Amino acid sequence: MGIVETFLNAEVFVRTWPLLVKGLWVTLQLGASSILAGLALGLGLSMVRLYALWPLRLLARIYIDVFRSIPVLVLLIVVYYALPFVGLRLSPFVSAMTALSLVSGAYTAEIFRAGIEAIPRGQFEASAALGLTARQTMIDVILPQAIRVVIPPLTNNSINVVKDTALASVVAMPDLLKQATQAQALAANPTPLIGAALIYLAFLWPLVALVSRMERRFGARRR
Amino acid sequence: MSGFVSIRNLRKFYGDFEVLKGIDLEIEKGEVVCVIGPSGSGKSTLIRCINRLEEFSDDSAILVDGIHVTPGRSLARVRAEVGMVFQSFNLFPHLTVRENVMLAPRRVRRTPRAAARAQADRLLARVGIAEQADKYPELLSGGQQQRVAIARALAMEPQVLLFDEPTSALDPEMVGEVLDVMRALAGTGVTMVIVTHEMGFASQVADRVIFMDGGRVLEVGPPDQVLGAPQEPRTRNFLSAVLNH
Numbered sequence: 001m002g003i004v005e006t007f008l009n010a011e012v013f014v015r016t017w018p019l020l021v022k023g024l025w026v027t028l029q030l031g032a033s034s035i036l037a038g039l040a041l042g043l044g045l046s047m048v049r050l051y052a053l054w055p056l057r058l059l060a061r062i063y064i065d066v067f068r069s070i071p072v073l074v075l076l077i078v079v080y081y082a083l084p085f086v087g088l089r090l091s092p093f094v095s096a097m098t099a100l101s102l103v104s105g106a107y108t109a110e111i112f113r114a115g116i117e118a119i120p121r122g123q124f125e126a127s128a129a130l131g132l133t134a135r136q137t138m139i140d141v142i143l144p145q146a147i148r149v150v151i152p153p154l155t156n157n158s159i160n161v162v163k164d165t166a167l168a169s170v171v172a173m174p175d176l177l178k179q180a181t182q183a184q185a186l187a188a189n190p191t192p193l194i195g196a197a198l199i200y201l202a203f204l205w206p207l208v209a210l211v212s213r214m215e216r217r218f219g220a221r222r223r
Numbered sequence: 224m225s226g227f228v229s230i231r232n233l234r235k236f237y238g239d240f241e242v243l244k245g246i247d248l249e250i251e252k253g254e255v256v257c258v259i260g261p262s263g264s265g266k267s268t269l270i271r272c273i274n275r276l277e278e279f280s281d282d283s284a285i286l287v288d289g290i291h292v293t294p295g296r297s298l299a300r301v302r303a304e305v306g307m308v309f310q311s312f313n314l315f316p317h318l319t320v321r322e323n324v325m326l327a328p329r330r331v332r333r334t335p336r337a338a339a340r341a342q343a344d345r346l347l348a349r350v351g352i353a354e355q356a357d358k359y360p361e362l363l364s365g366g367q368q369q370r371v372a373i374a375r376a377l378a379m380e381p382q383v384l385l386f387d388e389p390t391s392a393l394d395p396e397m398v399g400e401v402l403d404v405m406r407a408l409a410g411t412g413v414t415m416v417i418v419t420h421e422m423g424f425a426s427q428v429a430d431r432v433i434f435m436d437g438g439r440v441l442e443v444g445p446p447d448q449v450l451g452a453p454q455e456p457r458t459r460n461f462l463s464a465v466l467n468h
Contacts, residue, residue: 122311125307126313126314126315128276128302129276129305129306129307129376130302130306130327130376131299131302131303131327132326132327132331133299140330141315141326145315145317
């Protein structure tokens with residue numbers, strides 16, 4: 001068998017395509033829900049980290065550092081295989097989403113914090129002098145400005161979350177990678193793996209390029 | 224006696240350094256007070272204490288219209304009554320000029336959108352920039368931005384307006400347009416406390432001039448007296464240095 005028939009076998013590709021599509025759908029669902037949960041968690045954490053009473057601030061800092069240090073794969077395995085020992089049995093999807101968003105939330109919190117700290121003090125002072133509450137200041141003045149700063153790093157983080165969804169295949173979640181490995185076993189041919197790799201690329205490459213473009217434009221605007 | 228703005232034994236420390244060393248000051252309703260003095264004398268810190276952008280010592284007290292400027296509900300009431308104009312304008316860059324003026328009335332006073340908009344346009348006309356209402360602040364000159372900042376402060380219909388070196392960041396040719404707007408405000412009943420280096424403006428507009436040095440008020444009185452016939456040697460030195468440069 002030649003290299004093309006081995007790695008890019010059209011007949012195998014057509015036969016296993018429906019499996020890959022099913023896996024892609026699961027990957028996208030897992031990615032999107034983990035990104036959203038991570039954003040919400042990260043925004044909340046950044047507020048606690050910046051503005052809460054000091055014991056809570058300290059807890060937020062510890063959380064952020066711990067979950068940026070722990071490998072996602074280790075966390076995922078703990079959630080899926082260890083938690084059942086204390087009676088908490090989560091489905092593969094929920095386990096994966098939990099692990100991914102716990103970690104993504106820690107990174108997102110640091111991104112939001114940096115974005116908020118980049119806003120000049122005068123913006124807070126002008127808001128306070130006008131009588132806006134801390135909450136109104138955040139919602140109407142600070143966050144709308146910070147969002148512009150944090151969109152490139154947030155997109156970057158989202159790319160990482162989508163890539164990390166592939167780890168969920170180790171807890172038997174039928175995501176894109178899992179479907180591809182199964183299809184490979186079924187067809188006794190590696191073409192589905194190549195197909196899966198190409199699908200990841202097709203989705204993430206444009207996002208990577210977009211981040212680079214945003215960062216260039218942003219850098220240029222700041223002179 | 225107790226003024227509309229009443230400052231009693233105001234002390235403030237940065238670490239061990241005492242920036243304000245016990246200031247007592249009573250300001251009447253509608254009065255225009257200019258605060259002058261060398262840099263580092265504590266004059267900006269003084270007016271930033273009036274709306275508590277700066278914390279101050281517990282044994283000090285500031286009252287505005289009889290309300291203690293202490294954290295919590297009373298501070299919110301004071302800040303709604305006290306407007307502030309900053310040296311660096313501090314306009315909100317993500318909002319248009321009109322939205323800058325509308326934000327606080329909408330959020331703090333719950334003014335309906337249409338009314339807030341009409342008020343903003345009225346105020347922008349009053350400071351002479353009605354035609355820029357839909358632009359973003361970064362497109363305006365420094366003088367125009369500072370006039371927007373004044374309109375934004377006026378939108379809360381404050382009893383007291385604080386100006387923290389409002390013309391110090393401006394190119395010389397734009398100082399006049401901002402001072403003109405401030406001159407028009409003096410005598411409208413709003414109490415004004417102005418930290419400034421514009422001695423000509425102070426002598427024309429102020430009811431009283433305060434000279435500060437080293438965290439203390441050294442001299443207070445009508446402009447003729449403080450600027451024209453200062454009693455303190457340090458006031459004399461400061462004025463001759465400012466006027467002869």
